[in-house]
Amino acid sequence: MATDEPDHLAVAGWRFLCDTGNIVLLIIDRNGGVRFANQYAKTLTGLGLEGDHISRMLLVDSWTNPTGVTLLEQWLNHSSPHLMNVRTTGELPRTLYVTLYPVDEGYLFFGQEDDAEQDRLSRELLMLNHELTSLSRELNQKNAELAQLNALKNQFLGMAAHDLRNPVGVILNYTEFLTEDLSDHLSSQQVHFLETIHSSALRMSQVINNFLDVSIIESGHLSLTRENVEIADLVRNVESLLGIATIRRQVRIETLLDPTTLKLKVDGPKIEQVFTNILSNAIEHSPDGGCVTIRSEHLHDGVRFQVEDQGEGIPPDQQKRLFQSFSGTGSKKKSGERSIGLGLVISRKIVEAHGGRMFVESEPGKGSVFGFILPDSCLAEYKSKQVMGASGDRG
Amino acid sequence: MQSLVTDPIYENYLAALIAGDRAVCTAIVQELNNADIILKDLYLNLFQRSLYQVGELWEHHRISVSVEHLATAITERLLTTVEPQAFRGQFREHSVIIACVADEYHQLGARMVADFFEFHGWRGYFLGANTPVKDLLDLIDKRNPDLLALSLSIYSNLPSLLKALDAVRAEYPDLPILVGGQAFRWGGTGSLKKYSDVTYISSIDVLEQKLEEYGDR
Numbered sequence: 001m002a003t004d005e006p007d008h009l010a011v012a013g014w015r016f017l018c019d020t021g022n023i024v025l026l027i028i029d030r031n032g033g034v035r036f037a038n039q040y041a042k043t044l045t046g047l048g049l050e051g052d053h054i055s056r057m058l059l060v061d062s063w064t065n066p067t068g069v070t071l072l073e074q075w076l077n078h079s080s081p082h083l084m085n086v087r088t089t090g091e092l093p094r095t096l097y098v099t100l101y102p103v104d105e106g107y108l109f110f111g112q113e114d115d116a117e118q119d120r121l122s123r124e125l126l127m128l129n130h131e132l133t134s135l136s137r138e139l140n141q142k143n144a145e146l147a148q149l150n151a152l153k154n155q156f157l158g159m160a161a162h163d164l165r166n167p168v169g170v171i172l173n174y175t176e177f178l179t180e181d182l183s184d185h186l187s188s189q190q191v192h193f194l195e196t197i198h199s200s201a202l203r204m205s206q207v208i209n210n211f212l213d214v215s216i217i218e219s220g221h222l223s224l225t226r227e228n229v230e231i232a233d234l235v236r237n238v239e240s241l242l243g244i245a246t247i248r249r250q251v252r253i254e255t256l257l258d259p260t261t262l263k264l265k266v267d268g269p270k271i272e273q274v275f276t277n278i279l280s281n282a283i284e285h286s287p288d289g290g291c292v293t294i295r296s297e298h299l300h301d302g303v304r305f306q307v308e309d310q311g312e313g314i315p316p317d318q319q320k321r322l323f324q325s326f327s328g329t330g331s332k333k334k335s336g337e338r339s340i341g342l343g344l345v346i347s348r349k350i351v352e353a354h355g356g357r358m359f360v361e362s363e364p365g366k367g368s369v370f371g372f373i374l375p376d377s378c379l380a381e382y383k384s385k386q387v388m389g390a391s392g393d394r395g
Numbered sequence: 396m397q398s399l400v401t402d403p404i405y406e407n408y409l410a411a412l413i414a415g416d417r418a419v420c421t422a423i424v425q426e427l428n429n430a431d432i433i434l435k436d437l438y439l440n441l442f443q444r445s446l447y448q449v450g451e452l453w454e455h456h457r458i459s460v461s462v463e464h465l466a467t468a469i470t471e472r473l474l475t476t477v478e479p480q481a482f483r484g485q486f487r488e489h490s491v492i493i494a495c496v497a498d499e500y501h502q503l504g505a506r507m508v509a510d511f512f513e514f515h516g517w518r519g520y521f522l523g524a525n526t527p528v529k530d531l532l533d534l535i536d537k538r539n540p541d542l543l544a545l546s547l548s549i550y551s552n553l554p555s556l557l558k559a560l561d562a563v564r565a566e567y568p569d570l571p572i573l574v575g576g577q578a579f580r581w582g583g584t585g586s587l588k589k590y591s592d593v594t595y596i597s598s599i600d601v602l603e604q605k606l607e608e609y610g611d612r
Contacts, residue, residue, distance in 0.1 A: 060454050092500070125464075131472065132475075
């Protein structure tokens with residue numbers, strides 16, 4: 001009995017290693033051919049292994065080193081620890097620490113993972129995670145501070161613009177008064193001075209209004225008052241407003257409006273602002289004597305309005321930036337004035353508040369098309385009101 | 396221009412990286428930062444060089460998977476200390492989406508490329524490791540980038556890359572795509588030829604040349 005016990009234990013131990021133990025057990029021949037693989041080896045690698053070469057367990061083609069020595073030869077010629085990085089069914093590779101025992105016509109291969117090393121990696125990664133969490137918290141704090149500073153900037157912009165509007169208004173009124181009432185008593189040079197003061201103050205007033213709009217939009221206070229709007233009337237108003245610029249630039253305006261796009265439920269003054277902006281841009285960038293076309297079209301899911309000019313066009317790399325605040329795309333008009341480029345930003349915000357989007361299509365040398373698409377709902381809401389109104393009339 | 400990463404500095408850093416000594420690695424990078432090292436020098440001559448060496452040691456079973464993971468994690472942490480230099484540029488004229496394809500978990504190279512784009516005045520949207528094709532398409536739709544850059548580290552993931560290219564090309568036939576990564580050491584560039592406007596980028600220098608075509612600042 002006592003002499004039988006070691007054999008019995010050996011059999012039990014062997015069976016444990018073959019069927020249950022978390023250790024890779026292989027019997028390989030002298031060339032690395034796998035003759036036997038235990039269950040853990042097969043489960044870990046997702047391979048049958050028996051009949052394969054041991055190199056199939058490797059993730060990359062690394063059976064030989066750069067000098068052509070095989071991994072098996074390296075293990076046999078150097079003292080342990082021997083490492084073997086293997087592919088696994090769980091995507092991430094793992095490292096086996098290998099021990100070889102010579103047996104008849106080959107080797108008994110034991111491969112085990114180093115728990116202490118895994119623990120260290122876990123600890124380090126945990127620490128790094130803590131650091132990144134702290135960094136993330138700092139970042140959130142900084143973002144909050146930046147948001148507050150941005151709000152303060154908007155507040156300042158709004159207050160400054162508001163306070164500047166009145167004095168500029170006074171300058172405009174008095175220069176108009178002087179030009180109209182005293183021009184008979186002034187020399188032509190003095191009249192020219194007054195006109196220059198007036199046009200400069202007018203430009204300053206537009207800039208101040210843009211600053212006010214930006215400060216309102218950026219602070220999230222842009223609100224719409226939707227009402228039924230006749231787009232043909234609105235466009236006529238804009239054309240009339242820009243009449244002087246049209247005459248000065250000798251630009252012809254052609255209006256081609258699709259009759260099915262003319263009744264919308266939108267914020268009329270704000271949409272008028274958008275039209276004014278893109279039409280005045282088109283006039284300013286047109287060649288003398290050029291033609292600007294205002295066009296509308298009913299799309300399958302919306303209404304498209306656009307203004308086409310025959311100007312110099314815009315390079316593709318600048319087009320994306322046109323609708324961004326203070327992006328440095330302010331352009332020089334034909335008249336020589338510089339624009340700070342806020343008009344399109346404001347227009348974009350107004351159109352987006354209606355659920356629509358702005359667009360630009362342009363090619364240098366071939367002019368530009370600026371426009372916006374409003375969702376079909378702007379049209380549909382108006383139509384439904386009309387139907388209800390008509391029904392009420394009949395009643 | 397001569398690199399600030401001298402051989403002794405590099406050897407010290409590599410030894411600390413393999414030993415998992417984050418404090419020493421951080422001190423070395425901090426010192427180089429204090430000496431106003433430029434991003435390209437730091438990324439190529441310290442981070443990229445050391446990680447390539449770690450990769451080689453791992454491939455030849457000289458270091459374990461854990462050591463390689465730790466070295467990657469340390470490097471990724473160090474990137475956060477130098478990234479402010481990348482984001483210091485002017486207004487971003489162009490934008491690029493940078494992603495690792497599905498099943499690709501090695502994101503460090505792609506992140507360094509993203510930083511490199513930022514350094515050159517691009518707005519980089521970095522999607523990181525293992526990006527599903529749908530997420531990639533959604534972001535392209537949302538951001539409308541000038542370029543898409545896809546990274547592949549493991550050669551066996553080539554089918555995932557080709558799947559992503561098929562999907563992107565079907566939806567966005569004109570979007571220029573750059574492809575790069577360590578996987579291409581084993582081949583695979585031939586399979587990119589069937590796609591229009593897909594360019595293999597073999598190194599940061601080649602990437603720089605490509606960026607110049609877009610009017611680099």
